[in-house]
Amino acid sequence: MRRIFITVIGLFLLGNSIVAQDSKPGKTQFMVRGYGHAGLDYYKTPDGKDISFVGAAFSPIFLFKQGNRFMFETELEFELQKNELEIGLEYANLMYVINKYLMVRAGKFLLPFGTFMERLHPAWINRLSTKPLGFGHDGISPASDIGIEFRGAAPIGGTHINYSVYVTNGPRLKDGSEEPDEAGMLNFQNYIDNNNNKFVGARIGYLPLYNSSLELGLSFYTGKVGDQGSVYEDVRAFLWAADFSFVKQISPIKGILDIKAQYNQTNVSDAYYPVVEEARDSANLFTFNNLSRAYYAQLSYRPSMAGKTFLKNLEIIGRYSKLKTPEGSNWGSDVSELTFGLNYWISWRQVIKINYAFINSEGGPDAEEGPQTQKSNSLFVHWAIGL
Amino acid sequence: MKKIILIFTLSLAVAAIAIISSSCTAQREIAAQKSGAELWAQNCIRCHNIPSPPSYTDVQWETIGLHMRERANMTSGQIKKIVAFLQTAN
Amino acid sequence: MKNRLNSYLLITLVIMLSVISAHSFAQEKKAGEWKAPKESDQVTNPLKGNDDAVKAGKKLYRQQCAICHGDTGKGDGVAGMTLNPRPASFLSERVQNESDGAIFWKMTNGNPPMAAYKDIFTEEQRWQLVNYIRSLSK
Numbered sequence: 001m002r003r004i005f006i007t008v009i010g011l012f013l014l015g016n017s018i019v020a021q022d023s024k025p026g027k028t029q030f031m032v033r034g035y036g037h038a039g040l041d042y043y044k045t046p047d048g049k050d051i052s053f054v055g056a057a058f059s060p061i062f063l064f065k066q067g068n069r070f071m072f073e074t075e076l077e078f079e080l081q082k083n084e085l086e087i088g089l090e091y092a093n094l095m096y097v098i099n100k101y102l103m104v105r106a107g108k109f110l111l112p113f114g115t116f117m118e119r120l121h122p123a124w125i126n127r128l129s130t131k132p133l134g135f136g137h138d139g140i141s142p143a144s145d146i147g148i149e150f151r152g153a154a155p156i157g158g159t160h161i162n163y164s165v166y167v168t169n170g171p172r173l174k175d176g177s178e179e180p181d182e183a184g185m186l187n188f189q190n191y192i193d194n195n196n197n198k199f200v201g202a203r204i205g206y207l208p209l210y211n212s213s214l215e216l217g218l219s220f221y222t223g224k225v226g227d228q229g230s231v232y233e234d235v236r237a238f239l240w241a242a243d244f245s246f247v248k249q250i251s252p253i254k255g256i257l258d259i260k261a262q263y264n265q266t267n268v269s270d271a272y273y274p275v276v277e278e279a280r281d282s283a284n285l286f287t288f289n290n291l292s293r294a295y296y297a298q299l300s301y302r303p304s305m306a307g308k309t310f311l312k313n314l315e316i317i318g319r320y321s322k323l324k325t326p327e328g329s330n331w332g333s334d335v336s337e338l339t340f341g342l343n344y345w346i347s348w349r350q351v352i353k354i355n356y357a358f359i360n361s362e363g364g365p366d367a368e369e370g371p372q373t374q375k376s377n378s379l380f381v382h383w384a385i386g387l
Numbered sequence: 388m389k390k391i392i393l394i395f396t397l398s399l400a401v402a403a404i405a406i407i408s409s410s411c412t413a414q415r416e417i418a419a420q421k422s423g424a425e426l427w428a429q430n431c432i433r434c435h436n437i438p439s440p441p442s443y444t445d446v447q448w449e450t451i452g453l454h455m456r457e458r459a460n461m462t463s464g465q466i467k468k469i470v471a472f473l474q475t476a477n
Numbered sequence: 478m479k480n481r482l483n484s485y486l487l488i489t490l491v492i493m494l495s496v497i498s499a500h501s502f503a504q505e506k507k508a509g510e511w512k513a514p515k516e517s518d519q520v521t522n523p524l525k526g527n528d529d530a531v532k533a534g535k536k537l538y539r540q541q542c543a544i545c546h547g548d549t550g551k552g553d554g555v556a557g558m559t560l561n562p563r564p565a566s567f568l569s570e571r572v573q574n575e576s577d578g579a580i581f582w583k584m585t586n587g588n589p590p591m592a593a594y595k596d597i598f599t600e601e602q603r604w605q606l607v608n609y610i611r612s613l614s615k
Binding site for chain 2: 025029030031033063065068071073095097099100101103105115118119120124125151152153154155160162163164205211212213215245247256345347348349386
Binding site: 039040042051249251256302304305309310312344345346347348352354379381383 | 485486489490493496497498500547548551553554555558559561563
């Protein structure tokens, strides 16, 4: 089945590349873009050392444009995990331009909850080899969902504002019946709606400077998360995020300064979950303040005005990120990470990243006997490409 | 939680007022003054490196333009100028 | 075991670094091969010595050229960083030794990633820019 699927995609790409050679453009435009990476990861933890080559991942993006207003876009993700080929559908959505300032999207799309997961996570855009703590598929905030969204931008004098409002199926609350250790967590990769309540979200971004170098954003995402008809039916989640971006070439420091930051908070209303290893109907229930936070701040500098080409292509990066999950839950932890990076840009879309990370964690899903501090270091050497 | 929804509603209202007030021509001209080259450099770098124009053909730039208009929340005026510039330099 | 880990790491680092150095070397060599045709040297600048044209040229330069060629014409504008070849420095001998006609021809026709300004600027505007570029080295 999988082999057939890949063959079909291959033939499809071949067919389209032949069509693309026709010099007179038609109204239908098709493009394959995407990204990939390869490298070597080295981890040092109290348990030992681990070194392995990574990069068996390929993320093609398919763009189908029909006329000037309509587009269908989809991203697939092929990844080898535990010797199995996993195929993921990152997004697949239709898009229609309503007017100068507004467009509509429907399907599975990346959520504009902050900016990291929507705009900054691809390997050739992200300055470091890893995502900040709490961001990504297993994070405390969403990456994508199925629904409908209106988005756009408008000028206000010399400044710009951008906006997005959306409705989706929303995440599902893990009530502990399947995995007791994860009771109270939100599963964002839940595409079959578990209740009739829809999630509502929005982001508003403002670029207050005439040169668009600064962007400030505020997002929220809220709705009911419990299964319909269960005792968790009325459990609600409220998530919000604030994002910051500043990118500018500054003459006195002879280079480009890039500062990015995002703060995410996830709050799930109080609920009682079964105590681990007790039956569901047991009277032993527990609760906790279900509040998680994750944030990162990243600073990078590229000496773009230096004399030597070699120097111009270098970039130094520092990032601090922190993830705090609820105390009193079975998955409570407090992890912080400090990463430094030295990048070399081969072209505008190809980069070699050498990163070193210091991770400090307390608790976590495996911590059984109280909080324990664990320190680990890792080194990543990655080569990333935008297609 | 309610406070944040309130902040949101307020900022949306401010935005709406600002958009209406920006329809006066003097302000519209300010935004219209930027060249495609400036918009290309100022907007692309918000997330990634500024792409080199010869990387894609005229037709490809139009497809990428629509994709990026959506991803980076740009207006049609901005993206038209950027694509036109890229098409003169590829 | 530990030695083997370190040698893998070392090999990967060496490969990556050699890609980097080979690349930066190859890129340095490429710049500076673009030549305007000889006929362009015969074209005379209709605005030669016109100071108003320098001022008008400056305004156009800020809007269209500075983003790559830099505010002072050094070729260090923000968008020039990732281009190959890199934008020319107007202060360089190579540019200042060119005839007005050659500079005019180059901005008219372009050479990717340098845009062609045939349709964007009128002839007069292009000569104004030539005058401004000349004034940069003074």
